[in-house]
Amino acid sequence: QAQLQESGPGLVKPSETLSLTCSVSDGSITNYYWNWIRQPAGKGLEWIGRIYAPGNINYNPSLESRVTMSMDTSKNQFSLKMTSVTAADTAVYYCARSPRKVSTTYYYFMDVWGTGTTVTVSS
């Protein structure tokens, strides 16, 4: 089974851009959908967006104006950029996998998750 690992700076200054990468261990990046989810300390989960090859993207409408996702299939990685961050963006950020549509069967759940990376927005 694939393992996912988030990486990126743990500290970002207010108004700057948060950048995270998720590495997929087993080379399956073209076979699944890939999500970003975040969780502020002591709070619930919030879906940020998903990307799938060859570059189709869906974003949470509440974050869409500040978020960009991309993927590099040659490196088996996908990435998240969030601009103009504030303290409200401080959270644990998870990447997670969703199964890809098969014929007319759709799958809307996340079956493999990374361990999460903590991002703090502070000057």
Add this chain to the structure above:
Amino acid sequence: QSALTQPRSVSGSPGQSVTISCTGTSSDIGTFNYVSWYQQHPGKAPKLMIYDVTKRPSGVPDRFSGSKSGNTASLTISGLQAEDESHYYCCSYAGSYTFYVFGTGTEVTVL
């Protein structure tokens, strides 16, 4: 799109059953059979427990079951065990614009 509503906490003794409700709207749970449930231990990543309302991934004990009626989904843990003490989140697909909406989360305590 508001978060799905879950009780803040539920509790039960070992061996008992507990049920966690997840209330949404006709735009999410009421329309789509794409409700999933996640277990999250402190400091850990969420783990998929139920998908498509009632289906269990391989390896999830059969004491975990899911159901749905109208705009409300439910997760039942039968034969509660100490290791089931955790936070649980529901999630629903909500259409191609909103996409996913998570629940507020429920802490399950084993007495």
